[in-house]
Amino acid sequence: MNASNSLLLLILASSLLPGLVIFLLHEQSHRLRTALNLFGAVLKLVLVTVLIWGVFHERVFETRWTLMPGLDLVLHADALSVLFVSLSTLLWLVTTIYAIGYLEDSPHRSRFFGFFSLCVTATVGLALAGNLFTFVIFYELLTLATYPLVAHKGTPQAVRGARIYLAYTLGGGVLLLIGAVWLRTLAGPLEFVQGGILSELPQLDPWALRSIFILLIIGLGVKAALVPLHGWLPQAMVAPAPVSALLHAVAVVKAGAFGIVRVVYDVFGIEFTASLGLLPLLGGLAAITIVYGSMKALTQDHLKKRLAYSTVSQVSYIALGAAILGPLATIGGVVHLVHQGIMKITLFFAAGNYAETLGIHRVSQMNGVGKRMPGTTLAFTIGALGMIGIPPVAGFVSKWYLGQGAVEAGVAAWVLPVLIASSLLNAAYFLPILYRAWFRPAPAAWPEEHPHKGRWEMPAALLWPPLVTAGLALAAGLFAAAPYSPLTWAELIAAREYR
Amino acid sequence: MNDVLLIMPVALPLLGSIIALALPRRAEHIGLLATAGGVVATLAIGWQVLHGGQLQLALGGWQPGLGIALRADALSTLLLIMSALVMLAASLYATSYFAEPQIKTHFWPLWLLMGAAVQALLLSGDVFNLYVTLELLGLSAVALASLGGKRAAVEAALRYLTVGLLGSMSYLAGVALLYAAYGTLDIPTLATRLDQQPAAWVALSLMTAGVLVKAALFPLHFWLPAAHANAPAPVSAALSALVVKVAVYLIVRLWLDLFAPVLTPAHAGVLGVLGAIAVVWGSWLALRATRLKLMAAYSTVAQLGYLFVFLPLLLATPAGLQRDIVFGALVVLALTHGFAKSAFFLAAGIIQQRAGHDRITDLGGTARALPVTTFVLALAGVALIGLPPSGTFLAKWQLLAAAVSSGQWLWIPVVGVGSLLAAAYVFRVLGHAFGPGERLGPTLRWGRQEVPALLLALVSTLGLGLAGNGVWTFLGRTGPMVWGAT
Numbered sequence: 001m002n003a004s005n006s007l008l009l010l011i012l013a014s015s016l017l018p019g020l021v022i023f024l025l026h027e028q029s030h031r032l033r034t035a036l037n038l039f040g041a042v043l044k045l046v047l048v049t050v051l052i053w054g055v056f057h058e059r060v061f062e063t064r065w066t067l068m069p070g071l072d073l074v075l076h077a078d079a080l081s082v083l084f085v086s087l088s089t090l091l092w093l094v095t096t097i098y099a100i101g102y103l104e105d106s107p108h109r110s111r112f113f114g115f116f117s118l119c120v121t122a123t124v125g126l127a128l129a130g131n132l133f134t135f136v137i138f139y140e141l142l143t144l145a146t147y148p149l150v151a152h153k154g155t156p157q158a159v160r161g162a163r164i165y166l167a168y169t170l171g172g173g174v175l176l177l178i179g180a181v182w183l184r185t186l187a188g189p190l191e192f193v194q195g196g197i198l199s200e201l202p203q204l205d206p207w208a209l210r211s212i213f214i215l216l217i218i219g220l221g222v223k224a225a226l227v228p229l230h231g232w233l234p235q236a237m238v239a240p241a242p243v244s245a246l247l248h249a250v251a252v253v254k255a256g257a258f259g260i261v262r263v264v265y266d267v268f269g270i271e272f273t274a275s276l277g278l279l280p281l282l283g284g285l286a287a288i289t290i291v292y293g294s295m296k297a298l299t300q301d302h303l304k305k306r307l308a309y310s311t312v313s314q315v316s317y318i319a320l321g322a323a324i325l326g327p328l329a330t331i332g333g334v335v336h337l338v339h340q341g342i343m344k345i346t347l348f349f350a351a352g353n354y355a356e357t358l359g360i361h362r363v364s365q366m367n368g369v370g371k372r373m374p375g376t377t378l379a380f381t382i383g384a385l386g387m388i389g390i391p392p393v394a395g396f397v398s399k400w401y402l403g404q405g406a407v408e409a410g411v412a413a414w415v416l417p418v419l420i421a422s423s424l425l426n427a428a429y430f431l432p433i434l435y436r437a438w439f440r441p442a443p444a445a446w447p448e449e450h451p452h453k454g455r456w457e458m459p460a461a462l463l464w465p466p467l468v469t470a471g472l473a474l475a476a477g478l479f480a481a482a483p484y485s486p487l488t489w490a491e492l493i494a495a496r497e498y499r
Numbered sequence: 500m501n502d503v504l505l506i507m508p509v510a511l512p513l514l515g516s517i518i519a520l521a522l523p524r525r526a527e528h529i530g531l532l533a534t535a536g537g538v539v540a541t542l543a544i545g546w547q548v549l550h551g552g553q554l555q556l557a558l559g560g561w562q563p564g565l566g567i568a569l570r571a572d573a574l575s576t577l578l579l580i581m582s583a584l585v586m587l588a589a590s591l592y593a594t595s596y597f598a599e600p601q602i603k604t605h606f607w608p609l610w611l612l613m614g615a616a617v618q619a620l621l622l623s624g625d626v627f628n629l630y631v632t633l634e635l636l637g638l639s640a641v642a643l644a645s646l647g648g649k650r651a652a653v654e655a656a657l658r659y660l661t662v663g664l665l666g667s668m669s670y671l672a673g674v675a676l677l678y679a680a681y682g683t684l685d686i687p688t689l690a691t692r693l694d695q696q697p698a699a700w701v702a703l704s705l706m707t708a709g710v711l712v713k714a715a716l717f718p719l720h721f722w723l724p725a726a727h728a729n730a731p732a733p734v735s736a737a738l739s740a741l742v743v744k745v746a747v748y749l750i751v752r753l754w755l756d757l758f759a760p761v762l763t764p765a766h767a768g769v770l771g772v773l774g775a776i777a778v779v780w781g782s783w784l785a786l787r788a789t790r791l792k793l794m795a796a797y798s799t800v801a802q803l804g805y806l807f808v809f810l811p812l813l814l815a816t817p818a819g820l821q822r823d824i825v826f827g828a829l830v831v832l833a834l835t836h837g838f839a840k841s842a843f844f845l846a847a848g849i850i851q852q853r854a855g856h857d858r859i860t861d862l863g864g865t866a867r868a869l870p871v872t873t874f875v876l877a878l879a880g881v882a883l884i885g886l887p888p889s890g891t892f893l894a895k896w897q898l899l900a901a902a903v904s905s906g907q908w909l910w911i912p913v914v915g916v917g918s919l920l921a922a923a924y925v926f927r928v929l930g931h932a933f934g935p936g937e938r939l940g941p942t943l944r945w946g947r948q949e950v951p952a953l954l955l956a957l958v959s960t961l962g963l964g965l966a967g968n969g970v971w972t973f974l975g976r977t978g979p980m981v982w983g984a985t
Contacts, residue, residue: 066968068893069824069975111870133896137887144886147926151933159930170922173886174915181899 019117076130084127099242101461176219196269224256241352249345283323294425329405335490346383349466359448368442379466507540516611526607570624588951655725670709714746717777727796732848736841774807782920791857828897835890838959839882845952863936878956880925890963
């Protein structure tokens, strides 16, 4: 095994091994646990940087391990996996810092951080999966690793939310498994190849392929929260704030969306998917989800629930991008994988800060919070403006490319109205929050104020993560054309996809 | 003359059993020594089989047909190793499980006798020998199940005894018929002589029915849950992981090695359908069970069902690579279940002893008080559901693949529903275990009972899940799975 082969294993191990050791630690060994967490997260970031460089220069990274006759566990790094791996690694580091600050003195921290690391390991494994079989394995592992995080608080509400989460995701997992096995028996090993593999195989029954596609999309759509499979997401809101942040920005929802992108581009191939007549189906589902999620978000007073429905809506931009034939739409969808992640994680960090510092859980309690917590509210504002699609925040770039792609593909007639409606709805549910926060007078007393002595409005470990991610969201928009920006990387993916 | 090795997995526990009876004070040490020796012997057999193909030993120098022949091929060797490992882990566990000296003195001789019977059955090469080992296994298992003398346990054991005897008698009648018709009891010889005639049919039906009772295939499973749930934990582990499993092994042997020429897909279809019902019905009852060990016992009914679902798929797949892969999946499933279920029962026993009960709804606080034990339940649970990275996941993938490629779509929803029900009953337990509760006392991480349970669970999930290909390689190395007459 040469160095480039073991790199992928090292990237997995850099979160897996610290996670396993953390399980064995005593609750009180706070310093050792923090050191292990940060060591793993920083190490992973370094390793991923090497990977980015290598993939940009078209180096091949691959590791194989035979699990069964004819079925290999394959780790493989291509441009798309690198995009997702970088996102997860960067946001894992930020979220770990946030979580260390957030969970100060709460019980079962060893268990929490152990599963947290396993969750990231599964996500990174899924990003690096080199065939559908490997993808299914990590997809299920992700379910297993996140369940204890959702149930973490142990309250009846949390246990119920976790049970609903499990019912949805395992149900979807079974359908995904059946679809994957079926496709495997028809088409062989199903390695992810840019441009897909199915178009080159002759004499496949198109109806069988259509059924398989639907099975796969349902299985992935559960995690991606496509309507009507989104029911678990608002329920999973009971999880601690760092978990929600990770769930919505990196791990679960993104895993589903990433899977859809993989299936469309690298298993079926977008042109072949189009020739089977499946793109309108996926596009329709995505469009319904985008509008429906935004409309539901409008009616939520609970802040985290409003953000959850906003996720339902925003993640489907990725699926929408995959449902439009043409490189510009591909760029828009793929880049949104990153943009939505950094913007949404900012919003959840901020929501966690409001709840921790002032006991604010509802939109109606947010009057005047901007003056009391300017740093957090600034980050929240940037994230919210990005979600609406206001330049120069990253969200604008995604929507711009999606719109251009729709025009290019000749489907502007229904895509543009969806985009416009969604942006108006985004504005309708985010702007009132910003107005309340900055311009309404603060109430005489906050719901439940936790005094904090220090220079800033709250501990640094909680304040800096949202500011950093908000900065990233701004930078991704401002410097979209710079080398190694998410946009240029998405262009690289699209160029390799359509060559 | 390395084939003498074949006698060791039987002789060591048998000898241990007798010595333990004579020296009750040393019983524990003798038991550990004998089971550890059994592991060494089976591993040595595994080495031999891997490098030299199947082994055969004619006891006392008599050739098969007259004397007792012992045989080991890849299939029996893998099961031998699995049972030896499970016996050793459960023995380690048992040294700190039983408190009363009197029960201890009863336990070890019977326990070793049962171990010897399991190994002897796996090594037997003729149909009458199989009867003797089956009977010996049944009797020692019944005695062990009633150990402790609680009313429920004794009642369940008595039912187990009656049903088991009926099964053995039916099997014996079939053996008699075969001997009358063909004049031999040796399986490879019989297989070459068997033809389409009423005697063969009747013998097939009688023997199959007899063994199916012991394998607890729906609707003949009724005796199992009470017997397995009320036995002491190490006994439950061995009963669920090994005793019923070797009965399924016997079915596989009889159907694929002996009666293959007279069987039609329709016959296998019947067993497959019964297996499918067992999967769904057993899982459903496991979900409704109020006690942890009862749940595990119903789960055994369901998991054995999967093994029977493999039969119609095996018969529908033409001999060759594809069929070997499906057969390997059957073996992986059987092995994984053996390790996972024994781990699960051992963990359930720890909880039962600590809490004084095993009511699922009252398990709150378990995760805090017994973190390692809860982890064992979760790991073993992953294998029972069939999620990665367990061996069951690999086996189910192949089961689905075989169903797709042979066009037997019926089994696909069965696997799906069975897996979801299994997830429901496993996570129901974990949900309660992670809930609040204070009555279990201070946190205990590593006791003497936790380590063997954890090791078994790790083998079932990570071990067989990541190194499962070794099973296929091992089976493939020794040629076709059918016993050849040598």
